[in-house]
Amino acid sequence: MSAADDQHEEEELQAWSLPTSALGGISLPAALPERVTRDWAWGGSTGAGARVCILDSGVEAGHPRVGALEGAFAVSVGPDGEAVVVEDTVGDECGHGTACAGIVRSLAPDCSLFSVRVIGSGFTGSGAILLAGLGWAIEQGFDVINMSLSTTKREHAPTLHELADRAYFRGTMLIASAHNMPVESYPWRFSSVTSIGSHELPEPMTFFYNPSPPVEFFAHGVDVEVAWLGGATMRTSGNSFATPHMTGICALVMAKHPDLTPFQLKSVLHATAANVGAPDG
Amino acid sequence: MADADLRAAVAAGVLGVEEAHRDLLRSIADTARAIFSARASSIFLLDEERDELVFEAVSGEGSKSLLGRRMPSDTGIAGWVLIARQPLVLDDVGGDPRFAKDVAEATGYVPSGMMAVPLLHGDEALGVLQVLDRKSSRFSLAEMELLGLFANQAAIALHLLGRARRARKAADGDASLAPIARLAARLETLPPERQQAGLALLEALERVLAT
Numbered sequence: 001m002s003a004a005d006d007q008h009e010e011e012e013l014q015a016w017s018l019p020t021s022a023l024g025g026i027s028l029p030a031a032l033p034e035r036v037t038r039d040w041a042w043g044g045s046t047g048a049g050a051r052v053c054i055l056d057s058g059v060e061a062g063h064p065r066v067g068a069l070e071g072a073f074a075v076s077v078g079p080d081g082e083a084v085v086v087e088d089t090v091g092d093e094c095g096h097g098t099a100c101a102g103i104v105r106s107l108a109p110d111c112s113l114f115s116v117r118v119i120g121s122g123f124t125g126s127g128a129i130l131l132a133g134l135g136w137a138i139e140q141g142f143d144v145i146n147m148s149l150s151t152t153k154r155e156h157a158p159t160l161h162e163l164a165d166r167a168y169f170r171g172t173m174l175i176a177s178a179h180n181m182p183v184e185s186y187p188w189r190f191s192s193v194t195s196i197g198s199h200e201l202p203e204p205m206t207f208f209y210n211p212s213p214p215v216e217f218f219a220h221g222v223d224v225e226v227a228w229l230g231g232a233t234m235r236t237s238g239n240s241f242a243t244p245h246m247t248g249i250c251a252l253v254m255a256k257h258p259d260l261t262p263f264q265l266k267s268v269l270h271a272t273a274a275n276v277g278a279p280d281g
Numbered sequence: 282m283a284d285a286d287l288r289a290a291v292a293a294g295v296l297g298v299e300e301a302h303r304d305l306l307r308s309i310a311d312t313a314r315a316i317f318s319a320r321a322s323s324i325f326l327l328d329e330e331r332d333e334l335v336f337e338a339v340s341g342e343g344s345k346s347l348l349g350r351r352m353p354s355d356t357g358i359a360g361w362v363l364i365a366r367q368p369l370v371l372d373d374v375g376g377d378p379r380f381a382k383d384v385a386e387a388t389g390y391v392p393s394g395m396m397a398v399p400l401l402h403g404d405e406a407l408g409v410l411q412v413l414d415r416k417s418s419r420f421s422l423a424e425m426e427l428l429g430l431f432a433n434q435a436a437i438a439l440h441l442l443g444r445a446r447r448a449r450k451a452a453d454g455d456a457s458l459a460p461i462a463r464l465a466a467r468l469e470t471l472p473p474e475r476q477q478a479g480l481a482l483l484e485a486l487e488r489v490l491a492t
Contacts, residue, residue, distance in 0.1 A: 094357060180425060183366075230378065
């Protein structure tokens with residue numbers, strides 16, 4: 001579907017008020033149960049059908065821990081600031097994107113993985129490419145976009161904020177790495193994004209809700225064994241590795257409950273966090 | 282030139298800013314190495330005009346001959362850390378021969394583990410600090426916090442010195458202001474009584490200019 005078709009469909013779906021005659025038309029099938037358990041959320045799910053985008057340094061396709069990619073794209077910015085997206089023939093020259101893809105695959109083995117490479121055109125243009133790449137990825141209607149990147153450029157904050165809100169209302173969950181340094185950075189601080197920090201437990205499926213945001217959840221981000229270039233593995237630490245753990249969990253939930261909105265998905269994450277209530281299993 | 286820049290230019294005239302810059306970078310690398318009981322530490326600064334990372338300082342193991350070496354700003358771990366604004370900790374890097382070779386080319390030896398953290402000040406990204414082969418075997422969040430705090434302090438110092446450097450360049454290039462920076466530097470080196478006399482003369486000049 002082209003972006004223009006998407007735009008058209010979106011306009012048709014937008015409602016600005018609720019006349020009584022329209023009441024019958026807003027019945028939604030995806031309801032949360034009386035008690036949201038981990039078993040309800042992702043029990044039996046392998047991620048099959050969930051579409052996950054790794055917005056990063058590219059991904060080494062065919063790595064034993066990554067497997068096949070459904071698509072790999074590279075983003076640059078054209079003369080008028082528009083996103084230029086081509087099939088990515090370079091892959092990953094850093095290793096970080098491959099590590100993230102491997103983490104998602106380890107939790108959601110059957111999800112559909114896509115790579116959108118926004119690194120590889122120097123530092124100077126990296127902010128514009130990040131915005132263009134994120135904008136393009138949102139148009140593709142992924143269920144989850146993993147964004148272990150941030151920018152400190154204030155001039156990019158308003159656009160990132162608009163993009164994050166757009167993703168939220170289009171049904172794409174944006175999972176972003178929080179910063180653990182005393183600096184302002186974006187987009188993880190926005191409430192339409194789900195931001196991730198690290199806990200120290202060696203448990204990939206364990207995550208905590210943070211009652212003191214802006215960091216909203218803590219996931220496995222210390223001493224993580226990850227895929228690296230050339231089929232290798234490495235032990236790593238950092239919020240940028242906690243983030244794909246949450247992305248993998250979201251892929252499991254979305255595969256089982258494809259109609260959940262980001263708003264509901266975040267509620268499910270809250271309800272199934274290890275420190276909230278007494279969730280099952 | 283703005284008032285603040287002029288004051289910075291005068292300070293730069295006094296400071297001997299290039300030497301201070303080298304000393305500061307070296308001191309940051311030394312301190313980072315000491316904090317984490319590491320075998321080596323290195324600093325890459327971003328040259329925004331050429332969009333390159335420059336290997337500016339090293340402490341401990343690693344070849345000093347690599348100092349000044351340049352690479353594209355999005356290369357390898359340092360490039361990712363700079364662009365993503367996120368710190369990374371990598372262990373067992375020897376498992377990936379290509380990666381180990383890349384790191385060795387950038388640092389002068391093959392480490393088994395490294396931490397890399399962006400040097401950020403406000404919305405500026407100034408460069409990347411790397412700490413190689415720290416002593417502790419298992420990484421902890423406390424270390425990550427320490428790394429972040431130290432990187433922040435280092436970035437503040439680099440920012441201040443960078444500003445003095447730019448101001449000095451501007452003053453040197455501005456014929457009407459260069460004498461003021463030189464005058465400040467000269468005054469600083471005079472014995473106290475001559476310095477007092479010089480300052481009295483300047484105050485008199487200020488009064489004349491104010492009328």
